[in-house]
Amino acid sequence: MSQHTTPATTTAYLAQAGRTLQDPEAFVAREVPVPELRPHDLLVRVEAVSVNPVDTKSRGSLRSGTRQLGWDASGVVEAVGDRVTRFAVGDEVWYAGDIGRPGTNADLHAVDERIVGHKPASLDHAAAAALPLTAITAWETLFDRFGVTADSEGTLLVVGAPGGVGSILVQLAKRLTRLTVIATAGRPESRAWVESLGADHVVDHRDLVAQVRAVAPQGVDLLFTAHSAGNVEAFAEVVRPFGHITAIDDPQRLDLMPLKRKSIAWHWELMFTRAAFGTPDMAEQGRLLDEVARLVDAGELRTTVRTRIAGLDAEGLRRAHEIVASGGAIGKVVVHRS
Template identity: 60%
Template sequence: MTDLMPSVGYRRNLPVSDPESLVDVELPVPLPGPNDLLVRVEAVSVNPADTKVRANVAPADGEVKVLGFDAAGVVVGVGSGVTRFVVGDEVYYAGSVGRPGSNARFHAVDEHVVGHKPETLTFAEAAALPLTTITAWETLFDSFALGKGSTGTLLVLGAAGGVGSMVIQLARALTDVTVVATASRPESRRWAEDLGAHHVVDHRDLVASVGAVAPAGVDYLISPFTAGNIERYAEIVRPRGHIVAIDEPEGLELLPLKAKSISWHWEFMFTRPLFLPTDPTQHDLLEQTARLVDQGRIRTTLTTQLGPINAANLRRAHELVESSATIGKVVVAGFDR
């Protein structure tokens, strides 16, 4: 291992069309802390969180900020306090927004948020899963408090996206809820149906289309696109129902939900890494997900693979994600040196 490693980062908040929006750099290989793994990164995936940080979070003056949350790779070093992993383990994880990212040849990550990679998946296939799996899992089993035998109706907006794809799969694998997914394009509808949605409806007339398959309303709703939809949600969610939002709309007004006593939840998968750093929940759920994958009950959501990991390919991946038209996940895999 050399002292420097190829990495991709940015110095200024620029549109992805600008060649300087993401650049190739050489940075020191990180030293793992007591609870850290040092991972040789083999694949990363790009999420809306990556594009939002690149566009809005300015690096410190003169410094390069390295992005990247989802990653899969091989453990090449461990901190003195690590108990769950050994050198040579293949792992996957989503990391923390509070630390340098995974768009680098080597990455230091706390073992509490890392899982062993599903044995039946390639590194690229595994890298598609962690962030969206954690978001979906925390939504279903923390916020909605669902479990084995849980019933009711779950509405998944943006079902062909990364999070929606995992919500459908985990809900079908681990609960008995009826899954209603929204999609508008034929290819998005087919994707949601293939993942197990009981019904797929058009989000462009949300109240009428949901009412056609769930006339009594829905018990649970996951919202990745909240702005302008609260009054619609108030119509289609049953009294005492629950909504989880994964976006951050400005000027949000929730009063229309009061009459039905609808509960509102936020889901931010970095809450645990930021505020509960020794909580092993994300490690545990990634381990459970890996078993579900290896049992054939959950599948990867990788649909587009680019490579190798460099600035040009990551700019292309960011561009695809920013289009909001992608189905599943975009992964960038491999280093050419």
């Protein structure tokens, strides 16, 4: 293992079970052992993290004890495992982590280099931390689940476009494909946000079928959703025969029979799958993060951070979770070192 002198412990910021987000003790700081590095691991000094819906769901499902949450991170490599080939001590990196390992809500964090990218040089750590999880999710949705290419045409409906994944999916579809993008947004500020990201049309999700038909009378070819529950029948109405839907949410029960008559395919997207199962193509996530960084530095993509909280500590994380759990966040909420 190549490294500076590494301390034996680090500070982690842990979610506590049984606390509301209004409770000052919803998160607490604890000294924990510095992770022992596996051969492909990087030890990263975390400079910024973002809070995603998966963080708030994980906190909400905590029944006892504490848990080290956090997936998105941007930071600096402090040490490397003995089989690391892509990074060196001092490199600035960004990544979305592995749901099967302790999260990024700590001063020092271990992560497999294969799911790590080089941070965009043009972004500070806070702006960078907004993107990895959502960029990977959006990229895998477009190019793996939907199988589109740079030459793909047709229409993509993005349900939940003002959110973290929607905000980057709209950009990727407009910059890297020939798709026409219809985005859903309710409030005026949400509509302005998705328009600024390049959406061709914006419709109100509260009147989805009528509004989509008004701009795409023949229906849409592809539909991305972060809000599946209660919407399958509407999706069956607006998606063309042989179309595709990709969902990222966690509905309790879902009846997909309304899709059968049109032979509409339903896909799930979970960006943690590759790391969780150590798939042979696990390193694709590192590669795509490097490509996203290149696009950011070239001015083709922009960060989706909208709220910055100074103070990577228990209180900063509590405040960030409170905003994300409210369900009204536009873009991403980031917590960074003061």
